[in-house]
Amino acid sequence: MTDEKLHAYRDKRDTDASGEPSGKGSAPTSDDRPVFVVQRHDASRLHFDLRFEIAGVLVSWAVPKGPSVDPREKRLAVRVEDHPLDYADFEGRIGEGYGEGTVIVWDTGPYESLTQRDGEPIDADAAVRAGHLKVRLHGSKLTGAFALTRTGSRDGKEQWILVKIDDDGADRRRRPTSTQNESVLTGRTNEDLEDE
Structure with missing residues (x-):
């Protein structure tokens, strides 16, 4: 089933040339809780890729302006192909072709699904299929609850809206996507990768 979910990922890229993971033999995380990751991707346009470990893959959205911690701001999130775990x-430079540019792990950590239907919790996989996912993130830069809601489609791609829930992780003044540009894993920036 995982191979089937990764068909679009593998079809779009030559991982030998791009340097990206092939996804062959990827295993679930060792932690009991699934992970989320936000990657800062400086490609033809700078954007942030938001990914959640769900049902053996990283279910992914491209967020052009990146996640906001201000509950008043709505951010477009375009569903893209599932990625391998x-x-x-x-992190690194993606070679010539699809997604060419530099990628760093801007934030990561465990998450939990908060999505409910009729007062009962539902798993993240069912929530994505239903078009509404609510999660609590435990990252370094992003904490607290966020909601993703499908709003329609454009050019064959699902359009979603990402919003921060007003809780302890919310901050109407902080702008992490423009002030904290380093990787939480290595401390490198996209610019550092350009210079390597």
Whole structure:
């Protein structure tokens, strides 16, 4: 089933040339809780890729302006192809072709699904299929609850809206996507990767 979910990922790229993980033999995380990752991707346009470990893959969205911690701000999130689990700690330069540019792990950590239907919890996989996912993040830069809601589609891609829930992790003044540009794993920036 995981191979089937990764068909679009593998079809779009030559991982030998791009340097990206192939996803062959990727295993679930060792932690009891699934992980999320936000990767800062400086490609043809700078954007942030938001990914959640769900049902053996990283279910992914491209967020052009990146996540906001201000509950008043709504951010467009475009659903993209599922990525393999070993992409969660991928950093480096993607070679010529699809996604060409630099990638760092901007934030990562465990998460939990808060999604409910009729007052009962539902798992993240069912929540994504239903078009509404609410999660609590335990990252270094992003903490607290966020909600993703599908709003429709454009050019064959699902359009979603990402919002911060107003809780202890919210901050109307902090702008982490523009002030904290370093990797939480290595301390490198996208610019550092350009210079390597």
